[in-house]
Amino acid sequence: MGETKVLVLHPEDNVAVALTDLRKGEKIRVVKNGRVIELVLKSDVPFGHKVALEDIPKCGYVVKYGNPIGRAKVRIQRGEHVHVRNLESTYVRDRVCRDE
């Protein structure tokens, strides 16, 4: 396995973790379930932060470690940095997404 720039922690994840500081416009190759996914980064993604592997609709679940870690506050595009701006915990009181 050669050097990779992001890590997918579980086959069901829709985000990957940056293993180095990544720049907007950078092309990334990710192997998920044996399939190669190619992404162009829509924003800078610092080391340790998350990048969306696919489009996530508003209030859709963000999945890491094979489990939901919260919901998308706004629609998240593939290649976008996923963090406090567009992801919310289901534990906090003030949140955009309520159970439907």
Place this chain on the structure above:
Amino acid sequence: MCMFVTSRARMSEIGCAEMNSSGQNWILGFERPDGKVGIRNHVAVIPTVVCATVVARRIAMSLRGASYVDNQFGCSQLEPDLEVTFRTLAGVGRNPNVASVLLVSLGCEELPVEKLADTIASSGKSVEVVVIQECGGTTSTVDKGVAVLKRLVEEASRLRPRRFDVSSLVIGVKCGGSDATSGIAANPVVGYVSDKVVDLGGTIVMSETPEMIGAEHVLIKRIAEPATRDKLLAAIKRWLKIAEERGVDIVGAQPTRGNIAGGITTIEEKSLGAIIKGGSRPIRGILEYAEEIKGRGLYIMDTPGNDAMSLAGMVAGGAQMILFTTGRGTPLGNPVAPVIKITGNPHTYARMRENMDFDASPVLLGQKTVSEVGEQLFELVLEVARGKLTRAEVLGHNEFVINKILPSL
């Protein structure tokens, strides 16, 4: 009576030729009279109360082969805490890594010393007691204790380890001094080993309940029995209540500003990154602090996040080894169980090299997969279970702190 003997298990010599394991996944174990298997052969010197710690430490330091187990309590404690102290000391004495036990008592402590000696001796081990108030003070008790200890060490040294299957292993998993690399590299690598050990028939115990807040929804899905699910949820609620009574909002305070800067967005994400070290297998039971681990598979023990308290609880429960992940680097060890230090942070591995046993950073650097590095860690687990000393053991780290909830009287 200055000294009394509770029991004298027959110390039979066990032949070393016999092999009851096949393939590569064997460990070198010491079979105890109760049928449990230890990977170390310590004689534990345990003070039954804080007043006996100096004497106990001097006795233990006089001879090779003895291991000192610290205890700051044993008196002036409210009942639930005295019970926890008792259970922890009894559990450490009964841990299969311990061959025999010397208890050092003051004489007037609230902790019931004879009952403690009997509880440990019911596992078939030799337990002896020296009592400071009966022996004539510090130096006389040290002299007496050293003479007794010498005999225990000689007897223990006659035991020969033999091969056992890896399914005899009971491993505690813990993270401490975490950083952004813990949830990405070190914990997933330990999680790989946890799954492998469980799949091979062994046992994993994961602790630090406060770190599970935010991952309850995932954990309960892995528990078959409704009563066990309720037990976990009740334990988590108890921690939230304790924090709330002190004005601490655990959920609101997580993730911390430092976590957010490191890329953690939600409490769910932080907790999932912590519990991944226990792997993904079904959870068989929820144990009280220092409760004996009786079955096989994956267990959760309800302990604080505090590293030394958590380790003491799991080792008292019967863990023979600890897999400890750290981002910042910590030297912590344990008096009877080897602690393997794993970091996913390449800078920490370089800076804290003398305290680190395993470098999981190839995952972080994108050079190797979690399963490739996990296989390497599993090999180290086998080596340590065959006698290789960990850094914490070589450096003499024997930190031991018993959990405590209430104020002392």
